[in-house]
Amino acid sequence: MTGVREPGAVSATRGRRQVPLPRLADPAAPLLVVEDLAVRFSLPSGSVKAVDGVSFRLDDGEALGIAGESGCGKTTTALSLVRLLPANGRIRSGSVKLFGIDLVPKTEKQLARYRWREISIVFQGAMNALNPVRRVGDQIAEPIEVRLGRSRDASRKRAAELLDLVGIPGQRASAYPHELSGGMRQRAMIAMALACDPAIVIGDEPTTALDVMVQAQILQLLERLRRELGLSLILITHDLSVIAETCDRVMVMYAGKVAEEGPVTRVFTAPRHPYTQKLLSSFPNIHADRRTLDVIPGQPPDLRNPPPGCRFAARCPFVMDVCREVVPPEVTFGDGVRVACHLYPGRDAAGPPPRVVGATRTCDAASSTDPAP
Amino acid sequence: MSAHYILRKLVQAILTIVAIVALNFVLFRMMPGSPERATKNPHLTPEFIAAERAKWGLDKPLFPDQLVAFAISTAQGDLGYSIKYRGQPVVEVVADAAGPTVLLIGIGEAIAIVVGLWLGARSGWRRGGVMDRIGNSLSLIFYSMPYFVIGMPLIIIFAAGLGWFPTSGMTTPGGDKGPAEALFDLGRHLVLPVTAVALGLIGAYSILMRSSIVETRSEDYITTARAKGLPDALVLRSHAFPNALLPMVTLIAINLGYVVAGAITAEIVFNWPGLGLLTVQALDARDYPLLQAIFLLIAVSVVFANFAADIVYGYLDPRVRA
Structure with missing residues (x-):
């Protein structure tokens, strides 16, 4: 499972893509190149250098694990890719190049084009990440309808298909989040992340709130989706065994900086x-x-x-x-x-x-x- | 929403009303004073007073005779006869005053709910923005002012000063008016009292809605909605607003009781012939049957407002429907 990605996966992934690339995309550019990213949070007591000079690269069909203690900047790094930082967080410098397009200088409005359609996120603890008063199916259909401009019926149909894909019967689309178990909610969250057929899926501690059995199921699901859909994954977790099982490469972060990064097999056997x-x-x-x-x-x-x-x-x-x-x-x-x-x-x-x-x-x-x- | 949920809430509402009827009876008998003393007529003979007390049933013991008689006739919709209004049935007196109050409070509430929730949502969504700073300060000012304090300057400026609206009352007396003219006349009389009531309520609702939106804004599902690249207005409308509305439903229903009570001052300032004015007159005259009827009406409407809130809440929040 920790095997290195087979050659040929690159072209297959980009070829599989159902939705068009962004207009400014350079088809020959690597999927994601982050260079010298620095993020600061301004607090009353001072400025926190949460991410400081982080660089990494993600290729098509690849799974990158980001590991480290709580507060080392894993989540901040991932959320800053599509600028979902809290109001007091700012990207100070660096670039985030997706298909060669730098997302950092984009305005909020321009950036909205890249959210979910290119980079979607499976948040941790899906209970709170799903809107409690709206049906799960509608929440999955929403980005399809709003972002891809499909009709409501087509979006709902697609949402049911996506639920099927992650192992939830399509008719459960009418359920509310509280009517689903923790594992089912996480599956629904994954289905939602796939809604716009994104280039990159970020998993932000996707298995943390789940019990061990369900964790294994979710990891198997991610593994299967990666294989079937050729997903490019960024997996944030403090659980190293998750990275060992799921990822090709691992990036270990410490205090906002990259300590070590490389193929999982190398880093874990000879740190x-x-x-x-x-x-x-x-x-x-x-x-x-x-x-x-x-x-x-x-x-x-x-x-x-x-x-x-x-x-x-x-x-x-x-x-x-x-x-x-x-x-x-x-x-x-x-x-x-x-x-x-x-x-x-x-x-x-x-x-x-x-x-x-x-x-x-x-x-x-x-x-x-x-x-x- | 299950029938069981509605039924359970309905039974709760009815039980509450039964308790209110009993309490209503006890409460007024505990008040000092009596109807004959309230007439303040030193020339009444003891014989006449005794005859009057017998006529109104006040000579019998409170329990069980008076309470049983009270409960039975209340259940039959007979709330007795007004002492102040010379034996006119209380139900008629109250019904005459209920219309104007429902009109005043109803329109005021409707405006306040729409404007207050909108203002609060906008302020909270852009906390610290221009809209928030202006809206929140104004809301605090109006929230802290009783209706009569809001009402007085309105009368001084727009009625006495500019003469745009009548100073008081609900209709202009005299003259034959066609239906259209009568409606216009009523509308003119409504503007200032409705504004006074609505301003106070807008203050209350926008402050509460603002804090509710601020709290909702930091929820994880709002981050999810933003991550989906939805337009900001859509995130507010279809993710933040429906969730922030939940605590508001209960607050508005509970508030209704205070609104009717608070409207007493507004009705006095604007000489509005509603329940508030009637309550003050009935208190003044120790008119037990009338007071009981008014209190019962207010209590029942609050209970039913809460029942309605439960139903609306169940409709808005799938988690409570079970």
């Missing part, structure tokens, strides 16, 4: 950034002695006033003098992993990751989800 190592070893492993569960001491820095050097320095077991003063540059390795850490100086760095206490268990954790260790 290079000390934070990734710690994160993986703090994750419970069913095969290991539970007394060995590791924790990362300390807390993420105050993002109103982040430390001048590496943001993980205060909690890092390998901290050096340079870490406290200089922001570590991003180094890309030959296996496609990108790391921002002073342990790996210079470009084209190679060599084994340093051994850490708990890192051995990390490899166990990763190999348990990987059929070929």
Whole structure:
């Protein structure tokens, strides 16, 4: 399941697309390229640098997982793609290029074209994400009718089809959200996200509020939809096993910055950034002695006033003098992993990751989800 | 909506009315004073007073005789005879006054609901905007003013000063008026009292609706609606508004009782021949039967307003229909 995407998926996905690309789209451009994105929240007590210089790329048919502790900027990064930030949040700099079109300078009105039709979102805890006083089917049909200009009947029919697709009988379209179980609501939310046949679906903790059995079902559903529809996914979660099962690549964020990014198989088997190592070893492993569960001491820095050097320095077991003063540059390795850490100086760095206490268990954790260790 | 839900609410309403009838009876007997003392006539002989008390049934014990008689005739729609209006049936007296009040409050409420909810929704949706700052300050001012304080300047400026509208009453006395002319005359008399009542209510409703919209605006489903790329006006109209309306339905129904009570001052200022004015006159004369009838009418209309609110609420919110 963690296998690398087969070649050929790229053209298939773009070819499958039922709705036309945006007018300004460059057909040859990559699906999504985010460069040097910075988001700030203004609070009475100061400005919070929630996302600071984040870059990543998403190709057609690919699934990217964004991992990290609460408050590390995962959701902010994803929501800022279509600028759904709270009123006090602003994109300060950077670009978000979808099919080569930069969304950052777009006005609110221009941006509305890209919401849902190009980038849709499956929110966490679908109870509150669905309008409690409107029928589920109508809520799914709404973007089809309003955004794609289909007739009401055609939209409703399509909504019923989408419900069928996610495993809810079409006649349940007339149900209200409170009449559905948590898993069904999440399925309905997924159906809604597919309504306009978007280029990218963002899952913002889509399984967090669900029990384990239902979680597995939802993940299977996402996996199936990815295969059948060639979806491009961005999956935000603090549950690393979800990423291991669903995603091709993983981006680990810490305190608003990218710590490490690369293919899931590489990052999970041989984590290079000390934070990734710690994160993986703090994750419970069913095969290991539970007394060995590791924790990362300390807390993420105050993002109103982040430390001048590496943001993980205060909690890092390998901290050096340079870490406290200089922001570590991003180094890309030959296996496609990108790391921002002073342990790996210079470009084209190679060599084994340093051994850490708990890192051995990390490899166990990763190999348990990987059929070929 | 299930028949069971409606039936349950209806039974609740009827039980409430029964309790009100009993309370209504007790309440007025606990008041100091008596009808014969209220006439303030020192020349009445004790014999005459005794005869009058016997005639009105006041010589019998309160319980059970008076209460049973009261309950039976109330159930039959016979609310007795007015003491002040020289034996005229109370039902007739009240019916005559109910029309003008329903007209005044009905139009005032209707305007206030439409304008107040719209204003509140607009203010809350763009919190801190120009509309919000102006609308919210004005709403607070009108909300905090009793109707007679709003009414006085209206009379001074638009009736006494500019002479656009009559100062008081419901009709211009004398003269033969055709139906169209009579209607126009009534309309002219209605403008100022309706404005006074509506302004106060608009203040109340827009402040409540504003806070309801502000609360709704931060709900996750509003983010979902925005993420869907729906036009801002549609997000407000079809996602925020229906949800923000839910607490308002109950508030408006509960408010109705206060509106009738509050209208007493508006009716006095504008000399409007409605229930408010009648209540004051009946209180003055210790007219028990009339007061009982007015209180019963107000109580029953509040109970039914709440019943109607429950039905509307069930219609608006699928979660309570069970």
